[in-house]
Amino acid sequence: MRYIANPPNPYHKYDAEFLGEPSPVKLEVFEETATRTIVTKNNSPDVGFNYSVNCYRGCQHGCTYCFARPYHEFLGYGAGTDFETKIVVKINAPSLLKNELRKKSLRGELISFSFTTDPYLPLEANYELTRKCLEACRDFGNPVGIVTKSPLVTRDKDVLNETNKRSGATVYFSIPFLTLGKSKLFEPYAPKPEVRFRAMEELASAGISVGIAIAPIIPSYNDSDIPALLQKARDCGASEAFMTMLRLPTESLQTYFVSRLKENAPTKADKILNQIKRERGGKLNNREFGNRMKGKTEQWQIAEKLFDLHYRRLGFGREKSVKEAKQIFVQQNLFD
Numbered sequence: 471m472r473y474i475a476n477p478p479n480p481y482h483k484y485d486a487e488f489l490g491e492p493s494p495v496k497l498e499v500f501e502e503t504a505t506r507t508i509v510t511k512n513n514s515p516d517v518g519f520n521y522s523v524n525c526y527r528g529c530q531h532g533c534t535y536c537f538a539r540p541y542h543e544f545l546g547y548g549a550g551t552d553f554e555t556k557i558v559v560k561i562n563a564p565s566l567l568k569n570e571l572r573k574k575s576l577r578g579e580l581i582s583f584s585f586t587t588d589p590y591l592p593l594e595a596n597y598e599l600t601r602k603c604l605e606a607c608r609d610f611g612n613p614v615g616i617v618t619k620s621p622l623v624t625r626d627k628d629v630l631n632e633t634n635k636r637s638g639a640t641v642y643f644s645i646p647f648l649t650l651g652k653s654k655l656f657e658p659y660a661p662k663p664e665v666r667f668r669a670m671e672e673l674a675s676a677g678i679s680v681g682i683a684i685a686p687i688i689p690s691y692n693d694s695d696i697p698a699l700l701q702k703a704r705d706c707g708a709s710e711a712f713m714t715m716l717r718l719p720t721e722s723l724q725t726y727f728v729s730r731l732k733e734n735a736p737t738k739a740d741k742i743l744n745q746i747k748r749e750r751g752g753k754l755n756n757r758e759f760g761n762r763m764k765g766k767t768e769q770w771q772i773a774e775k776l777f778d779l780h781y782r783r784l785g786f787g788r789e790k791s792v793k794e795a796k797q798i799f800v801q802q803n804l805f806d
């Protein structure tokens with residue numbers, strides 16, 4: 471049984487507390503007809519894509535470190551259990567996307583699926599919004615990039631394959647922990663790491679370009695998993711990989727992350743939190759562009775070197791230049 475637990479919402483004037491035991495959580499789905507845009511333009515120099523589409527808000531996978539949690543506070547909800555159980559579904563996302571892809575400014579642009587939610591959260595099995603948006607990208611010749619933790623993405627290998635042939639499609643599986651035991655502590659409702667690797671293998675066998683996102687690295691917890699994660703991903707057919715450090719951009723997210731960590735791993739919590747602070751100059755977060763995704767200490771540099779060493783040893787990134795060249799070629803032929 472899970473109980474409602476949300477940190478105070480900074481946009482609320484007042485906060486209510488339960489007298490006695492909080493209520494159990496229950497899944498609530500809010501269908502929304504978006505009126506403006508479904509394509510979000512990203513201006514951050516730290517993020518490797520310009521345009522993203524999110525058909526949902528909130529995420530049932532409930533990772534305690536998820537930097538998208540505070541976005542739920544803009545809706546008047548909490549960044550804790552509300553983020554995991556009050557899910558907004560943008561039911562007209564595919565038709566909005568089709569309208570927007572007709573614009574000249576989006577021609578041939580890479581559309582990223584994920585950022586503020588997992589595009590394959592369990593509700594997608596019913597709604598099929600991500601699938602319909604992928605079909606739109608395929609029809610308009612837009613390359614796509616996906617980051618997910620869910621094997622549900624294998625349902626769409628037909629459309630991904632067609633998009634891949636036409637303009638390019640890459641699916642990154644977010645797998646920061648090697649074992650279920652390590653994952654459970656921070657990703658309580660996400661599919662097991664083993665299941666994600668199997669889905670990766672299935673897509674690679676279907677000819678779709680796949681990669682591993684070792685993100686987030688939680689210093690002193692999963693940095694030692696890097697070599698084995700890269701090896702396993704390579705064995706499953708991954709050709710791309712990246713890693714980023716844990717980001718806890720707001721006070722409410724920090725409160726939630728710390729409380730869950732202390733509750734679930736009381737003996738490890740201090741060691742992990744102290745190392746995060748060392749990496750972040752004494753705080754739990756670093757907002758500086760260019761440094762938000764990485765640490766400051768020698769331990770972080772060792773983790774980076776470990777990643778680079780095994781990335782090169784295993785031959786990651788070698789297919790990139792061929793694929794990029796093909797993508798440019800396809801785009802020129804489609805739109806010149």
Ligand code: SF4
Binds near residue numbers: 529538587
């Ligand atoms: S799967 Fe991704 S979007 Fe969903 S909670 Fe985890 S980190 Fe956040």
